[in-house]
Amino acid sequence: MSSRKPYLREISSEWIFRHPRYLRYLVREFSCLFIGAWTFMAVVGLKRLAEGPDAWAGFLAALRGPASIVFHVVALAITVYHAVTWFNLTPKALPVQMSEEFLPDGVIAGAHYAAWAVVSLALLYFAGAF
Amino acid sequence: MSDRTVELEVLRYNPETDREPHFQRYSVSCPEEWVVLDALNHIKESVDPTLSYRWSCHMAVCGSCGMMINKEPKLACKSFLRDYPGVIRVEPLRHFPVERDLVTVIDDFIAKLASVKPYLIPKQGKPVAEGEYRQTPAQLKRYKQFTLCINCMLCYAACPEYGLIPEYTGPAAIALGRRWNQDSRDGGRGERADVLASKHGIWDCSFVGACSEVCPEHVDPAGAIQQEKIHNMVDWYRVHTMPWLKK
Numbered sequence: 001m002s003s004r005k006p007y008l009r010e011i012s013s014e015w016i017f018r019h020p021r022y023l024r025y026l027v028r029e030f031s032c033l034f035i036g037a038w039t040f041m042a043v044v045g046l047k048r049l050a051e052g053p054d055a056w057a058g059f060l061a062a063l064r065g066p067a068s069i070v071f072h073v074v075a076l077a078i079t080v081y082h083a084v085t086w087f088n089l090t091p092k093a094l095p096v097q098m099s100e101e102f103l104p105d106g107v108i109a110g111a112h113y114a115a116w117a118v119v120s121l122a123l124l125y126f127a128g129a130f
Numbered sequence: 131m132s133d134r135t136v137e138l139e140v141l142r143y144n145p146e147t148d149r150e151p152h153f154q155r156y157s158v159s160c161p162e163e164w165v166v167l168d169a170l171n172h173i174k175e176s177v178d179p180t181l182s183y184r185w186s187c188h189m190a191v192c193g194s195c196g197m198m199i200n201k202e203p204k205l206a207c208k209s210f211l212r213d214y215p216g217v218i219r220v221e222p223l224r225h226f227p228v229e230r231d232l233v234t235v236i237d238d239f240i241a242k243l244a245s246v247k248p249y250l251i252p253k254q255g256k257p258v259a260e261g262e263y264r265q266t267p268a269q270l271k272r273y274k275q276f277t278l279c280i281n282c283m284l285c286y287a288a289c290p291e292y293g294l295i296p297e298y299t300g301p302a303a304i305a306l307g308r309r310w311n312q313d314s315r316d317g318g319r320g321e322r323a324d325v326l327a328s329k330h331g332i333w334d335c336s337f338v339g340a341c342s343e344v345c346p347e348h349v350d351p352a353g354a355i356q357q358e359k360i361h362n363m364v365d366w367y368r369v370h371t372m373p374w375l376k377k
Contacts, residue, residue: 003145003146004145004229005145006145006227006228006229006235007143007145007148007150007151007227007228008227008228009151009224011225011293011294015290018201018202019201019202019340021338021339021340021343022338022340025338025339025340029336089337089339089356092339092342092352092353092356092357093353093359093360094357094360095353095357097268097272100267100268101271102271
């Protein structure tokens with residue numbers, strides 16, 4: 001007779017604190033909430049713009065309030081964290097093999113940073129920043 | 131070199147007498163060069179012969195002695211006692227049912243390995259008389275890293291997705307599927323997609339990256355999974371938006 005009786009240990013939320021990597025992962029994942037919130041705010045801004053000059057002026061005034069400034073500072077910091085963590089992972093997802101050797105990780109991640117800089121500069125240019 | 135008295139807390143579970151596992155503490159006098167596996171072997175030989183655990187090669191090749199050491203999945207043969215000040219807590223690999231003490235039930239992992247068809251499915255079969263399927267060094271290098279897996283299952287113990295979704299195919303099995311998909315001699319990509327690109331294949335992965343961090347052979351299963359995601363996404367767009375390109 002078999003005396004097997006495998007014991008399945010409970011899975012709890014304990015894993016989150018088992019190693020710092022899991023907390024870093026959760027911060028990266030939850031950073032999307034701030035990016036989503038900022039995007040929602042931008043959509044509200046578009047709606048206000050469509051409603052006319054008074055509504056738009058009210059929206060701009062709200063943006064200058066302390067709550068809005070705190071939100072923007074926090075959202076910017078978290079968005080930079082989100083972008084940097086993802087860009088640093090790109091060499092894993094997009095390895096490029098040239099003849100026999102693979103391009104160094106720094107080249108793949110660096111290309112993403114360069115593209116980010118170019119797109120940001122283009123956006124600022126079209127927005128009339130310079 | 132002087133010996134140090136090491137305190138080990140080992141998770142014990144006897145299916146014949148225990149309702150649930152419990153920790154047992156052992157004090158062992160250990161030379162500095164010992165690894166955790168040496169201490170376990172000493173306990174089994176001289177202190178408590180009832181202690182059960184798997185091991186074989188003692189040199190990080192066989193992949194048998196994977197266990198949680200201070201909550202991290204590690205090979206016991208590669209974990210030096212001198213790197214662990216204080217009490218060392220040794221538990222069976224997380225996310226697998228405990229058979230006895232540090233021995234886990236690995237049937238699920240073995241079934242998942244087999245499910246990705248980890249063998250050559252030739253593009254065009256040919257008789258043996260026509261010779262071998264040839265490959266250049268560059269073509270070999272394309273997937274070589276993914277061949278280094280020793281099936282130690284540390285990646286499964288590190289992966290919270292596997293813990294939360296037991297149906298998830300998991301890091302090592304997907305990396306092995308990726309290994310064959312990347313092989314220039316192979317034509318089995320479509321067949322493997324039935325598992326790899328299914329609901330509980332690559333898309334259960336949220337890129338925690340823990341599997342690659344704990345991998346003792348630097349296989350980088352997280353990389354393999356993300357590459358497979360991109361490959362499958364490109365396939366999907368090709369099929370749905372450019373049907374004329376379909377072979």
